[in-house]
Amino acid sequence: MEEIRNLKFSEWPMFNRVMEDDPDVCRRLLEVILDEPVERVENLTTERALEPHLGARGIRMDVLMRAGGKVxxxxxxxxxxRKLGRRMRYCQATMDTRELKKGRDYDALPDSFIVFICMRDEIGAGLPIYHLNMRCDESEDIAVDHGFQWIVLNASAWDKASAGSLRSLLQYVANGKADGDELVREIDSLVASANADAIWRARGVAMLTYVDEARIQTRIACKEAREEGLAEGRAEGEERLGALVARLLAEGRSDDAAAAAVDAECRQELFSEFGL
Structure with a gap:
């Protein structure tokens, strides 16, 4: 029997497992990224599927956490x-819609943070970290009290970060090398513990395999659709199918996930079931 490989921290099943197993590690990871204190975690969920309203496109969030009244x-x-800026915009809109109840004033919206930890340079400027904030073009002195922050990490540029915990974290995401940083060593220990669970590790590898297969089948389907002038777009199709497979696997429906990757009719039925 072929040996099941170990999962890396940079792969979403492992990342979600580590964050869920120790919410305080997630809190400290955010402190390193944000460079500010984060209060005790009040609620943390992984693989959270959100839909802004019935019939709207749903999204799957790796780790959604509340601490100190912030999200x-x-x-x-x-x-x-692909389309990272618009993706972050939709994540923000979906989070805000969920947070602001009918009849509440806008000041009831909590401060929120969206962080993407990327293996590649999705912005293209070669920086290890990007803070993407709204500003006034006419005057940088004008502050816009929107209450949210968007941050994108580029692990491939870890060696350009200043020495410290952020650099250590980016290096670990990039190549799995755990240096002397305390947080990174704790994360590496949790990764080792999760990989020691052979049943979970096999399921995690299977989930990644299903998603990869789904992407391949989606690219084929999109190519055929483009030739007929009916394509919704490769990137959107991949994300949509990836979200479907992830939700099916989270519910233990691996057979349906496998079928969705190769059977167009089954895939459409499942899209309808989950409102994707």
Missing amino acids: YDVEMQASPA
């Missing part, structure tokens, strides 16, 4: 993130 969405992005 944090942390995404591990190992594959290329």
Whole structure:
């Protein structure tokens, strides 16, 4: 029997497992990224599927966390993130819609943070970290009290970060090398513990395999559709099918996930079931 490989921290099943197993590690990871204190975690969920309203496109969030009245969405992005800015915009809109109840004033919206930890440079400027904030073109002195922050990490540029915990974290995401940083060593220990669970490790590898197969089948389907002038777009199709497969696997429906990757009729039925 072929040996099941170990999962890396940069792969979403492992990332979600580590964050869920020790929410305090997630809190400290955010402190390193944000460079500010994060209060005790009040609620943390992984693989959270959200839909802004019936019939709207749903999204799957890797780690959604609440601490000190603030909301944090942390995404591990190992594959290329096309249309990242618009994706973050939709994540923000979906989070805000969920947070602001009918009849409440806008000041009831909590401060929120969206963090994408990327293996590649999705912005293209060669920086290890990007803070993407709204500003006034006419005057940089004008502050816009929107209450949210978007941050994108580029693990491939870890060696350009200043010495410290952020550099250590980016290096670990990039190549799995755990240096003397305390947080990184704790994360590496949790990764080793999760990989020691052979049943879970096999399921995690299977989930990644299903998603990869789904992407391949989606690319084929999109190519055929483009030839007929009916394509919704490769990137959107991949994300949609990836979200479907992830939700099916999270519910233990591996057979349906496998079928969705290769059977167009079954795939459409499942899209309808989950409102994707």
